[in-house]
Amino acid sequence: MAAEPAEKLLSPVLSAFWDDPRSWTLETYRAHDGYEGLRKALAMKPDDVIAYVKDSGLRGRGGAGFPTGMKWQFIPQGDGKPHYLVVNADESEPGTCKDIPLLFANPHALIEGIVIACHAIRSGHAFVYLRGEVVPVLRRLHAAVREAYEAGFLGKDILGSGLDVELTVHAGAGAYICGEETALLDSLEGRRGQPRLRPPFPAVAGLYACPTVVNNVESIASVPAIIHRGKEWFRSMGSEKSPGFTLYSLSGHVARPGQYEAPLGITLRQLLEMSGGMRPGHRLKFWTPGGSSTPLLTDEHLDVPLDYEGVGAAGSMLGTKALQCFDETTCVVRAVTRWTEFYAHESCGKCTPCREGTYWLVQLMRDIEAGKAAMSDLDKIADIADNINGKSFCALGDGAASPIFSSLKYFREEYEQHITGRGCPFDPAKSTLWADGPTAHLEVNA
Template identity: 90%
Template sequence: MTVDTPEKLLTPVLSAFWDHSESWTLETYRHHEGYEGLRKALAMPPDDVIAYVKDAGLRGRGGAGFPTGMKWQFIPQGDGKPHYLVVNADESEPGTCKDIPLLFANPHSLIEGIVIACHAFRSNHAFIYLRGETVPVLRRLHEAVREAYAAGFLGEDILGSGLNLDVTVHAGAGAYICGEETALLDSLEGRRGQPRLRPPFPAVEGLYACPTVVNNVESIASVPAIMNRGKEWFRTMGSEKSPGFTLYSLSGHVARPGQYEAPLGITLRQLLDMGGGMRPGHRLKFWTPGGSSTPMLTEEHLDVPLDYEGVGGAGSMLGTKALQCFDETTCVVRAVTRWTEFYEHESCGKCTPCREGTYWLVQLLRDIEAGKGALADLDKLDDIADNINGKSFCALGDGAAAPIFSSLKYFREEYEQHVTGGGCPFDPVKSTAWADTPGSTTHREVTA
């Protein structure tokens, strides 16, 4: 694609009017074609709506990128049970900050998407599970739901279609594990949030043992634009296997951090160009494509397409598109230690690999960072991470292992310097000594 300026790559849809006065109100939303997609969806048979979303190619925006329409299609019909939609707004992945700004500035896009989704797989009750600490967002979401009821977009016989739908907003209590879909369902039911053993999957036995769809906020909020503007329009953006627009959260040591809504497949180099690059006088050292639970990448991956296939081919995951960028002043060991401490603290303790493994990872990393480790500890780190990865109840264990594997792959020398140099070389006391060691050109530049 040839463009005159990097900014022309942006595709503001969900964020099109975030900067408008009172963007969160129903009046502003309707002024920007709000609820027009719902009218078109309600005029279609439910199965046709599912097929339409499938044909558009919308993939889940919360992690693994599973096709949204296919997820809806898994709900059994004619089973005589209630069907539920649960929107996962428990955004708490370190580095991820897209769903909360979206709900704060444009909550009606989510509500409209909820009504369309519930029409599609025949649900009469939806739940929004929100991160409880975000009280201003909670208030705006409650007000948006109230406005939608008052305008006839929620409640009985929506727009004369015969669809009855209630929406419940539930505030979580701050547990990271409740971002895992089955732990979220347990929390909604009033139990301690812990992952369930699967099968059965939520589509068969989810909330209250009934068929349930769990979708990310951005996934559902993207549906109204698809229904209103058309699946062909949606497919003009992104790539063949990863079509459409999405929100990229650019943060860290960058000149202009923030939300950049762009087509899937854009590169970090292009996003950094729009964000003013790294902070003046510094360069990129490592970054995460989807938050701290995705394997880190380096400067050599600046031109990797930021879609599911491109990032996967580079050995990582697109995840939540949380692009945390770190410059050369950052100690990799310290960053990985802090992330691992988070995962150890947030582990629910239900399964042994995660509960015990994250604890021992933290002990080893703290020793290495303090200069008390041994070179053999590096292999031990790798071994413990391998015993967690793919062997825990949920993806929290995999997320804890990812930074270990990737940082050892790209920055093993830095780990070794912590051991042989008696501590963190980024410490002012240590940095001068490390700059004089053989093969430390990068860090000689840092201290200079």
């Protein structure tokens, strides 16, 4: 158990003034030292900004945790081509809900980070690829961009530095696959969103076949505070290999779900203490550390440090830090079936392992849930998942396989109960997890 008071475990930076009236405006942002980081960055040479961000240890907040400064460093210089910055705001991983509230409550943090990044990689044009469904966020982001142009933080000769940056906000058309960076680039160019074969990597031939950096919203929005407050301040939080603060999205069967901004390395036990624990009268059964595409963990892992190394050592991935918590009323087979249906639906169909494998996983998972499967089908779904994992064009296939592997590892007995008992032993009426209640369960069993 944590010895420190709950409030001392949090580190509100991006979310520091989300509860302010009109937190999304330029006026509020500047009242909280907004665009001071940009002034400091513009006084530095581009290569020095890259080195500073690299030294801070900032890692990508979109899933893989790749060092942000290193990604910027990959952009070739003196090549005579335009350079582009693309911000991936196509947040659609089940359970992930950090970038959208960040853009809704504090869009100028992203805009300031974009201008700093453009200065660093010598780019004159940046794009924000946003999910088209989130219309209120789209409107608010457009309004913030207009404010930034009017105040001289975007456009020509920003703050008299000679830097020109144009920012385009692009609304996507609702495809999970466009969260993959090369599929996002294809969609941004007007084509169907499908992953590209790599190499060449986006740093060499990305948007319009030009050198491109693709970063997550939270990654870019974290840069202004690092420049303004210092890399030592940033490194004073988190762990040596995973420094800094980040947003944890806590959802599911918890008393107070929401966004909790804390240093990397905090544990789920500590976050649950702050959020009032699981819903009254229930206990934690399983959870995801980074959305449904990361291997699930159990109550044995409550004290695993939620940083890249700690979660990796536990057999999962930190991913997007989407902590979905499920209590003992939840059927693991049912939850994994729904996730598998999602991945089958969202597969772009470009590669055979993912296109065919996710389809057959859904058929078998539905049979297992309905009690119509044989024991041999458990080995079959593991074999199909193995034929998808690491063999598809992009990480969607890996994401589809993760819940299968991990649920069989920890809850194989529950799978067997579905088969021997000829159906699901759980009463769906007792679970509040699915909005459509027991109806969907009965339809699947029909």
